[in-house]
Amino acid sequence: MAKTYVSATINGESSEFLCETQQTLLDVLRDVVGLTGSKEGCASGDCGACSVILDGRLVCSCLVLGVEAEGTTITTIEGIAQGDKLHPVQQKFLEHAALQCGFCTPGLIVATKALLDENPNPTETEARYWLAGNLCRCTGYDKVIRAVMDAAAELRGETVG
Amino acid sequence: MNYVDSSLKVVGTRPIRPDGADKVTGRAVFAADTRAPGMLWGKILRSPHAHARIVSIDTSKAEALPGVHGVVTAADFPDIPSEEAFVGEGPMNFRDLALNCMARTKVLYEGHALAAVAASTQAIADQALALIEVNYEVLPHVIEVEAAMADDAPILHDDMFTAGVTPKPTKPSNIAKVVTFKKGDAEAGFKEAEVIVEGTYTTQPVHQAYIEPHACLATYSPDGQIQIHSSSQGHFMVRAYTAKLLGVNLSNIRVNPAEIGGGFGGKTLVYLEPVAVMLSKKSGRTVKMQMTREDVFRASGPTSGAWMSVKIGAKKDGTIVAAKQVLKYQAGAFAGSPIGPGCMCGFAMYDLPNVDVVGYDVVSNRPKVAAYRAPGAPITSFAVESLMDDLATKLGIDPLTLRVKNAAKNGTKTHYGPTHQNIGFTAVLDAVKAHPHWKTPLKEGQGRGLATGFWFNIGGESSASVHVNEDGSVTAATGSPDIGGSRASIGMMVAEVLGVPATTVRTIVADTASIGFTHVTGGSRVTFATGMAATQAAEKVVEDLKRRAAQTWDIPVEAVEWKDGAAYPAGSNAGAFEPLDLATLALKAARTGGPLIAEVSLNAQGAGPGFGAHICDVTVDKETGHVTIDRYTAIQDVGKAIHPSYVEGQIQGGAAQGIGWALNEEYIYNAKGQMENPGFLDYRVPVASDVPMIEAVLVEVPNPRHPFGARGVGEVPIIPPMAAIANAIRGATGLRMVDLPMSPPKVRAAFDAAG
Numbered sequence: 074m075a076k077t078y079v080s081a082t083i084n085g086e087s088s089e090f091l092c093e094t095q096q097t098l099l100d101v102l103r104d105v106v107g108l109t110g111s112k113e114g115c116a117s118g119d120c121g122a123c124s125v126i127l128d129g130r131l132v133c134s135c136l137v138l139g140v141e142a143e144g145t146t147i148t149t150i151e152g153i154a155q156g157d158k159l160h161p162v163q164q165k166f167l168e169h170a171a172l173q174c175g176f177c178t179p180g181l182i183v184a185t186k187a188l189l190d191e192n193p194n195p196t197e198t199e200a201r202y203w204l205a206g207n208l209c210r211c212t213g214y215d216k217v218i219r220a221v222m223d224a225a226a227e228l229r230g231e232t233v234g
Numbered sequence: 235m236n237y238v239d240s241s242l243k244v245v246g247t248r249p250i251r252p253d254g255a256d257k258v259t260g261r262a263v264f265a266a267d268t269r270a271p272g273m274l275w276g277k278i279l280r281s282p283h284a285h286a287r288i289v290s291i292d293t294s295k296a297e298a299l300p301g302v303h304g305v306v307t308a309a310d311f312p313d314i315p316s317e318e319a320f321v322g323e324g325p326m327n328f329r330d331l332a333l334n335c336m337a338r339t340k341v342l343y344e345g346h347a348l349a350a351v352a353a354s355t356q357a358i359a360d361q362a363l364a365l366i367e368v369n370y371e372v373l374p375h376v377i378e379v380e381a382a383m384a385d386d387a388p389i390l391h392d393d394m395f396t397a398g399v400t401p402k403p404t405k406p407s408n409i410a411k412v413v414t415f416k417k418g419d420a421e422a423g424f425k426e427a428e429v430i431v432e433g434t435y436t437t438q439p440v441h442q443a444y445i446e447p448h449a450c451l452a453t454y455s456p457d458g459q460i461q462i463h464s465s466s467q468g469h470f471m472v473r474a475y476t477a478k479l480l481g482v483n484l485s486n487i488r489v490n491p492a493e494i495g496g497g498f499g500g501k502t503l504v505y506l507e508p509v510a511v512m513l514s515k516k517s518g519r520t521v522k523m524q525m526t527r528e529d530v531f532r533a534s535g536p537t538s539g540a541w542m543s544v545k546i547g548a549k550k551d552g553t554i555v556a557a558k559q560v561l562k563y564q565a566g567a568f569a570g571s572p573i574g575p576g577c578m579c580g581f582a583m584y585d586l587p588n589v590d591v592v593g594y595d596v597v598s599n600r601p602k603v604a605a606y607r608a609p610g611a612p613i614t615s616f617a618v619e620s621l622m623d624d625l626a627t628k629l630g631i632d633p634l635t636l637r638v639k640n641a642a643k644n645g646t647k648t649h650y651g652p653t654h655q656n657i658g659f660t661a662v663l664d665a666v667k668a669h670p671h672w673k674t675p676l677k678e679g680q681g682r683g684l685a686t687g688f689w690f691n692i693g694g695e696s697s698a699s700v701h702v703n704e705d706g707s708v709t710a711a712t713g714s715p716d717i718g719g720s721r722a723s724i725g726m727m728v729a730e731v732l733g734v735p736a737t738t739v740r741t742i743v744a745d746t747a748s749i750g751f752t753h754v755t756g757g758s759r760v761t762f763a764t765g766m767a768a769t770q771a772a773e774k775v776v777e778d779l780k781r782r783a784a785q786t787w788d789i790p791v792e793a794v795e796w797k798d799g800a801a802y803p804a805g806s807n808a809g810a811f812e813p814l815d816l817a818t819l820a821l822k823a824a825r826t827g828g829p830l831i832a833e834v835s836l837n838a839q840g841a842g843p844g845f846g847a848h849i850c851d852v853t854v855d856k857e858t859g860h861v862t863i864d865r866y867t868a869i870q871d872v873g874k875a876i877h878p879s880y881v882e883g884q885i886q887g888g889a890a891q892g893i894g895w896a897l898n899e900e901y902i903y904n905a906k907g908q909m910e911n912p913g914f915l916d917y918r919v920p921v922a923s924d925v926p927m928i929e930a931v932l933v934e935v936p937n938p939r940h941p942f943g944a945r946g947v948g949e950v951p952i953i954p955p956m957a958a959i960a961n962a963i964r965g966a967t968g969l970r971m972v973d974l975p976m977s978p979p980k981v982r983a984a985f986d987a988a989g
Contacts, residue, residue, distance in 0.1 A: 095357075109267035110260015112495070114445040115527040119914035122445055150260035163258040167250045170879035173718035173887065175257030176446040176495025182258055198923075205921040208914060210443050210496050211718060212883055213890030214922040215930075 081142040083108070084152025092139035099123045101139035102149060110150035110179045114208065121207030124180035124187075125149045131187035133206075150179035153186060162186055162224040171220035173211035181207045185221050193229055197222060244729045245942050248879045249736040251722040257493075265449035265465035265492035270520040273451070274303055276506075276513045277359040277523070279349040279366050280533060281341035284375035284599040284907025285388060288339055288348060288368065295365040296351055301358035304516035305366070307349045308338040311512065312481040319478070326503060330568035332479045334602050335508050341370070342390055342567035343599050344908045345532030347505075352513040352521045375599040375907040379541050379564045382408040382598040390567060390597045410569030410595040415577050417649035423556025423588030427547025431625045434543045435617040437956070437974040438900035439564060441536040442606050443919050446495020448534060449524035452510035456518075460487045460511055465494045467501040467715055468754030473746050479508040490745045491715050494755075498891070499605030502754045505534055531912035535604025536901065538563040538571045542617040544580075552631045552639045557586050561593040561614060566602035571595045572610030575690070578650040579953070580614035582688040583659060583845065584640040589649035599907050605756060607888060608689045608949035612895065612956060616974065619685035619957030623964060633684050633961070634672070637847075638663050642688075658871030658935030659845040662686070665933050666847045671867040679853055680864060681965025686847045687953025691946030692757030693838030697750030698768035700728055700775050702830035706817030708732060710771075711744040713752025714764040718887075718948070719880035723761045724768045726876055727942060731772035733799035734816060750835035758946020761876055762937075763838035769941045774832035782826040783814045840939025841946055846870035848889060848954035852962040859981030861897055861963060867929045868954075873937040873945030885930035885951040892955025894920045900975050 076091040083106065092101045099116070102108045102125070111134055114120035118136040125134045126148040134149075153160045162185045165171070172178045181204065188195060188203045195203065200221045201214070209217060256262040293305040316329040337348040349366050353359035374388040381387060387408055395403045397411035424430060450464035460482065466472045469489035477484045494501060506523045513521040525534070540563045547556040559580055563571035573593040581589055626633040641663055646654045666672050666684065676682055698712040710728045714720060721741035729736045752764065776796045783801030784791040793808035794801050800815035823830050851865040868889045875881040898918045902910045911917045936943025960971050969984045 093357075103267075104269075108260070109263075112264065112446070113266065113524075114447070114495075115914050117527065117913055117915065120445055120527075154259055159255065159258065163255075166258050167254040170248070170251070170719065170877075170883055172254070172257055173880070173883055174444070174446070174494060174496040175253070175262055176264060176444075176493075178257050179260045201922040205923040208445055208919060208921060210445055210498070210891065210919060211887045213886035213888075213920075213928050214925055215886045215928045216879070216883055218922065218927070 077140045079140055079143045081144065082146040084149060094140055096139040097135050098137040098139050098142055099134040102134060108149050108151050112176055112179060114177070121184060122177050122180040124183040124207065126183060126187050131184055150183055153182060160186065161227045162189070165220040165224040165227065169216045169220035169223065171212060171216040177207060177209045181209065181217060185224065189225050189228055193225060195225060242730060244726045244736050245876050246878065248877060249722065249726065251719050252725055252741050253716065253721050262493045264446055264495050265463065266524045268451050268463050268492065269522065270451060270453065273520045273522050274352040274354060274517055275356045275359045276350055276352045276510050276521040277363055278347045278509065279363045280529070281337065281344060281346040281348055283341055283370055283372050284344050285373040286341050286370040287373060288337060288341060289371050290369040291349055292367040293349060295367070296362040299358065299362050299365060301354040302351055302362045303354070303519060304352040304513045305349065306509065306512045306516060308336040311336055311479060313338065314478065325570060327569070328478050331475060331503060334568060335479060335505060343601050345529065345601060347533065350509045350513055352517045352519070377598055377600060377903050377907055379539065379562045379596050379598060382596050383562065383594065390599065394569065394597065408597045410565060410597055413573055413577055413593045415591040415650045416589065417586070418588035420556045420558050420588045420590035424547045426555045428550045429625070429628055430545065430547045431621055431628055432543070432545045433617065433621045433624065433972060435620065435972045437540045437613045437616060439536040439539040439600065440895045440899040441531060441917065442498035442500035444496025444498060444500060447525040447527060447530050448501070448505055450506050450510050451520060451522045452507060452514050453520040454511055454514040458482065458486050462487065462507055462511065463490045463492055464507055465492045465501065467494065467497045467717065467756055469715065469746050470713060470751050471502060471754045472504055472507050475504045476507045476511060480511060488745060488747045491743050494715050494717050497717055498607045499609060499756055500535060502605050502756050527914065528912040531917060532909055533601055535566060535602050537606035537609060538565065538603050538613060540564065540613045542614065544617045544621045546621055546625055548625060548629065550629065552629055552636050554584060554586055554640045556588040557581050558590045559618070562596055563593065563610065563613070564600060564603065565595050565597050566600045567597060568602045569595055569597060571603055574610065576610035576614040579611035579688050580618040582648055583642055583686050585642050585646040586649065591649065607891065607952040611687060611689055612892065612953045615685070615687050615953045616956040616960070619954065620960050620972065623961040624970065634663065634666055637686060654843070656842055656938055657845060658933055661933050661935050662845050662847050662869055662871050665869045665931055666849060669849065669867060669869065669931065671849050671865060676851065679966060680851050681962040681967065683850045683958040683961030683965060684847065685954040685957035685961060686845065687950055689758070689844050689949045689953060691762065691841040691844055692759045693763045693841040694753040694757070694759055695837050696752050696764040696767040697833065697835040698724070698764055698771050699749060699831065699833035700768065700771040702775060702816060702820050704820055706815070706820040708734065708739040710739055710741045710768055711749055712764045712768060713744060713749045714760045715755045716743055717755050718884060719877060720760045720764070722880060723876040724765055727765050727769050728772040731769055731776060732816065733797055750833065758844070758948040759841060761944050762841050762940055762946050765876070765944060766838045766940060767834045767836050770836065771832045771834040774834065775830055778830055778832065779819050782819055785826055786814060787811045842873055842937030842939065844871060844945050844947065844950040846950040846954055848958040850958040850962045852959060852966055854963055854966050854981060856985055859978035859985065861959070861976060861981060863893060863926055866926055867931060868951055869931040869933060870947065870950055871933045871935050871945065872947045873940065874934050874943030875932050876942060876944055878932060881932060881947050882930035884948045886928040888948065888951025889928050889955055890920050890925050892952045893925055893959065896956040896959040896974060896976055898975050898977055
């Protein structure tokens, strides 16, 4: 089967890859580009473990075809930290122990970044509904939500006691 | 209330976990994240039928497809005899495990594996599966537990004769065994009772629903050496089961533990690994396999659904005089439901003179159940703790007071034999009484429920090593996969003993060739048992460090003490020497006897049992039947919290899973015995907007058998939620919900039935 040439900006770098037409963006990221931080939990858009930011929108990369990435700008979990400096969302997840197994964590962090890019001052309810597409089976979400609210405050320049 | 030892500097603090950065940046390597040069993709053909005889399997067309490098069926695996194994979280029969990995003569549930292929791409593997021709003779099937127990039920196993009854039955049955526990004389007890309450309850199978599907990468070398990289709750378990199913020596298999993306008991057995190894052997290439989410639901083990009846008799002052319970647990297609713990845990919270419990382990055409967090206990406790609430109502006694009155204490003899020792149930109930949640007035329309839970916790075999590196930094290695932060707790205990900051210790999970045998991460045992091994290894290192300081100073080792990460002369008589810290002693290690290393393997005994109590406030929408959890508090005796954040996390996560079990989760079957909701859209686990903050209250009644007082904490929190929520719904609406899940259609129907 002929492969399709695709070029996209992934985590700030221009990237080129060949993909089969039926391959999802998640498959391409993991199996072709080699970015395995995005996880497959369901391949049906229900768990959010594969969340990426595509042209400013939060999407499940398992619901996007690789060929649809042509000309887009994509941020994956691997592009959230700046060099060796963790993003405040990542740092707050660590400080609040907002992860146990860590499998859903990449998706939750990408989704949280997308939330705070759009709404820097979410209420707890807004954060819970925004993250309702990211399943976490370990934490019961308590510490996740605390980390999200604390990261939001830090990004707004507030300090939270 | 909390256990405070002011001499502790690391234990009880909240450092960032050693593997944290990898997990927030996407670097952590889970099972499906690994590839190998020349790797093939393995896929499994699964039965579309709930019950069928395999008349023939023709794989020739699949084998002829270009890009296919290997096809296997049960004919490729040894036909191993029935033999009990105790490597996972419960007893497992090797023959059943083998047949579950690859059906031989019959398929016993929809999704049952019966062939597998290895191909150069996933697409070719899928095409090859479609080319395998299977001739099935479809048989009548049975799904529900009571139907499976009926005289005319389709029989799954011709060689299954109910164990635990005399005389031995002559007719095969779907009832694998009957278990009974008796204390005192229940019938006599009920005659003394002034008030008797009874209830009948059902629960549905629920899946552990870890977000990471099962996955592995396996390589079989021509010399018979096997490498496996997989996600499991125990790489020694993977090695043991794979070796047995393939008939090879343990030493020929090396299993590398990948990061594990959740398990909750569901990854304490193998599904893919033996198949991947056999495909690798046939193809001569490395084979990667991963389940789809549908595979996970259809073919990996949920926990049992059940039918239960309970009867409790009490005096008017609330003293319980008799209790009786009948439990029928689904095992799935092979024997082995958690009926034993089910029979033991329901009444274990209470001091009861007369108890009679009967349990049935029943097979039906469903996937074989696997362990799920306190296996068996949440089911039985839903029934008992719901009925305790009815008893309180009938007696006109506050439900907390009723529980306090009958609470098990140190010295209480359980109905299953052991006597409770060093338990903290009363302390937990005191904490309920003292908690603001219990005292806060309810709003209009709200109901409040209380329920409690008990779990044994286990110890078992663990190995740990502590290496002091040349610069004085420390590596701690264990054989326990880290499923929720145990690297942190293990490292903290080692740091505490060595007197160094937590950041000085790096904890790793070592593979099966690099550390001693370690039982699975299950039974809430890792911080207890592996923590004990790591603590003892660190203590050995400290003894060695003291010996080396004594040698350096030329004084007796008894004259050296170790504190705050350095050796000191013990008092002025020992001599005046500058302290020798870890880094200095490490640097001089070559001159004082070589590397500073200790490894301890042990079989830990004395895991303190755990008790919890949950308080829950709900509001019920009468129009839709939707239940909203308004407030949730989970109180638990944790012994001593090594890393309180991860202890709270266990409690919060367990409670949320219980909320899902209570309100939404169930397996839905069609008339053909096929599961109709094998995905996260229709099998709905709680999402962030479904739950409130879950307040975890840590009660610390130290476990004297652990060096820092720790008890297992991971399983107790999933036990109380179902009854706590049912009792809250009762409070809000007057409706007694006895069938799980208490989903909107069921609650609506209950309103309609009540008129």
